[in-house]
Amino acid sequence: MTVSTSAQPIVQGKDLNKSFGRVIGLNNCQFELFPGEVLAVVGDNGAGKSTLIKCISGAHEVDSGKIFVNDQEVSFKSTHDARTHGVETVYQTLAVAPALDISENLYLGREVRKKGILGKVFRSLDKKHMREVSTKSLSDLGVLTVQSITQTVETLSGGQRQAVAVARAGTFGSQVVILDEPTAALGVNESARVLQLIKDLRERGMSIILISHNMPQVFDVADRIHIQRLGRRAAVVTPQSHTMNDVVAIMTGAMTVPEEEQQLGPVR
């Protein structure tokens, strides 16, 4: 294992706190994502996984603590704001608009207008351009056949929909892709496809945060595993350093890992 401690995180959270009234979502939580890695975030229900990524992706504002992207402190006011800084989030349910076709989904919120008066005054969309780029990016990712680019997303299978959402993140030069339980509702083949897509995105140099309860999937795809417990980071381990049983034990507090045995630096 090559450990370089000099690499800077692409996303970093320091001492993050977030409460909802009396309920504590994050309690002095630390977080690091390094360039080009898949970081799994695991933990029991209510451990603060979604709260953590919502704070990072601009859906929530933290009560205190600092978030850095590429070494710059950020304070995203919305997910759109995060997206313009290269941080794209794929939510299980909100990922796609069912009545729109695939290319319209890829370009949702980023539509390209026609050149000249048609675009400026009449706000006409350049559908041809958007379809060409969509077709290319989906076939690059090996996701869908070219004929189906004008299919509405509601006619796609769950896995194809999720693939469109992931492809959307991969099409616009996002640096960081956050996936909250992307395979929770998918069958075996569809899940395998989404996992392959995650590996492909990593090959293209993207950094990926994967929230999942599925241990075999986590152990298949993750470079490092951030274990969240009671609103904070209990440990960071790797599929090589610890077993699935260990990870479950850390999740429940039955096992603790001294800092020197954790994988706090990058492995890639």
Ligand SMILES: Nc1ncnc2c1ncn2[C@@H]1O[C@H](COP(=O)(O)OP(=O)(O)OP(=O)(O)O)[C@@H](O)[C@H]1O
């Ligand atoms: N909008 C909210 N209002 C009030 N409490 C919230 C809100 N969002 C989260 N919480 C609380 O914060 C804590 C952390 O919730 P969070 O959704 O981050 O957990 P999680 O780790 O994503 O769990 P799961 O595995 O079930 O998705 C929980 O106690 C939850 O009830």
Ligand SMILES: [Mg+2]
């Ligand atoms: Mg959650």
